[in-house]
Amino acid sequence: MTYIRIRFSLLIIILFTLLSCNDSGKLKNPFKKKNVTLAYAMIPLEDSLPRISESYKKTKKREIENFFINNFADDFENMSFLVAKNGQIIYEKYDGFADKENNVLNSPETPLHIASVSKVLTAAAILKLIEAKKITLDQKLTTLFEGFPYLDITIRTLLNHRSGLKKYNYFCDDKANWSRDKILTNKDILNILITKKIPQDHKTDTHFTYNNTNYVLLALIIEKVTKMKYSKAMKKIIFEPLDMKNTFVFDEKTPLAKGTPSYKYDYSKYPFDFLDAVYGDKNIYSTPRDLLKFDLARNASSFLKKELLDQVYQGYSYEKKGIKNYGLGIRMREWPTGQVLYYHNGWWHGNTACYLNLKKENAVVIALSNKFTRKTFQMKRLSVLFGDYPFTLNDTVAKEE
Template identity: 30%
Template structure:
């Protein structure tokens, strides 16, 4: 009888083993097992997931990374198992970290850097993870290690500057390439460069200062400043600030399409690459008068009833610049200079023609100079530096200078995602992007973590996700 029971148990175990070995169940239970182990890791240690890192051979995605007192480990999960990579002599650390009972079933394979991860690139990842360890634990900051580590992820062809603030302190500052190729002038933290649309937040601050002084109201309609624009009787200062006016964009709705149409008429074809496109529009990026602006957009209908929706329009801040002149009895440049002095920005001014940095476009092996773009208007004319932008971002995060109510309205992202000269992004981040021919900029701030990230580039490029997103992730 006992032998029959033993045979039955053996048969059941074999059947269970076969059932568990099916691809469906391997996936079902394997995913749960991996998830449980990673969940435990995340509670015990610092963990990072789905990290994209640049390498000399392209971009590498790392599934999971664990930072522990025993060392830093790269965990790749393939076929519902985990491979743990560590430092050369880290086997003891691995065993201490994993524990045989707690991590039964996981394999620990040393020195198997799966493609396209290469062993000579592991040290770069090691340095990057050490940064995360420092920032997450808020332990004593080692600036040299931090800077050296982040330098490893900035591509060699990046041209411009990067600044990272945490808790009001500069934790990373890095510049690379030339501000002006013709003179071989290097790009530094004090290099001045036209900020393009990052200018709007400064204009918003100037408007709120006028409101605090009783010279303006958010509810003022703009027909009293621009009687030549019939639509103005239904549009308020608040609508302009929040891009909820419905006014067409004099640049994207008129200047750029008109420039492309002109190019097509002269060449018989639309611009075929990034250099030709920038050549097409660079001559049109010039100062536009108020009368010319209304000539461009005056006949175009509003996109929607003011206040009912949101649509980004440079015209909103173009008009706010003229309103500042009217209510202050000063030139726009002088009004903005007062703001710069108030916030202690020594390198910031309004003359793009005097900026240190030229703008460039690269395509294949060709470099085209866009000169020093200058618009002289409220939507894109502020010239500043990394150093001054750091002070500016610190003031925003600390809600300095302006009143509480002013900052509250500035950061009122309604309609979404438009605040006043700022946009709302995911996960508590806000800021703005900027672009003119030859220039690309990105700004990200986070109140919760008291972090500011600034990228200024004088070469046209796509948003560098491996840089901005990785920096956000690591510092946070």
């Protein structure tokens, strides 16, 4: 028995030694924790989603068409619009001009500027980096940007708009020695914050203030962590894995001709200005069909672990009574009766957008327009066709961006 024990012990030692060596013969630490790699967004398999019946689809399509006839008639132009449930398109509509000067019509493949709905995608990329343990939700920005003067700001307080920072369009002016003839970039904004030490509007994590500066910094964090330009990182983490072929980021290196024009009420074109190259808070161009793919992935159980996902869909700002709130990259309406509506609107120049994420019902409403109209924001009323929400199709929903 002693002999058997000795031979067994020798065998264990030999196996341990072999497993602990690499090809060069150097010993490895078998207990060393491996780095977690980034799992890119993946669209769920179509077979995993329940099929909706043709009768259900016809009923909903008729209700949506009646909604348009009763509320918008013929004056809601330049629209790309889609409604889907369980990943299956119930209704879509593409009207107006992608480029009126050249008589190019909007189509399912026309990328339109989604304005602040870009924040939802920026937040998604940040959350994937958190999931991969490249950064942490409560990591301070002082650990990421040398000389960053705001000691209490974390990634979480950027995502939920509680950083207390001033809006960049308010401080990138003559006081900061910034000429409006010079194109502003994300790095310029960070540099001004660091060198000029712009005073905060309020102490960090004490108030909600919807603020584009927060998402400018989140885009820079994506660049810092991935060592890629934001446009490339978004392509690698979100766009390519989800087959979002008509989605891209517009930045200071993008040819002007690539961006679909946006128009005022009278079809006069909005000119390019010094803020138009800033990204993260805006400047993603996409289509309803591409955003449907994103929505499917975002709602899939494989996208984020439940512990992190629960923090995304919770409110963080209760200083004032009311139903409006904000999670991590998503707007919310929380009613005393318990219903919660998740969505995000966008508005930049003539571009308006609405992304209605009916998470509980696994339905989505996406409306984009490149000719200015506030009617895009009224698409939230369609939520009552799919779930129990305390308003009707005829109620006017608040118009905030």
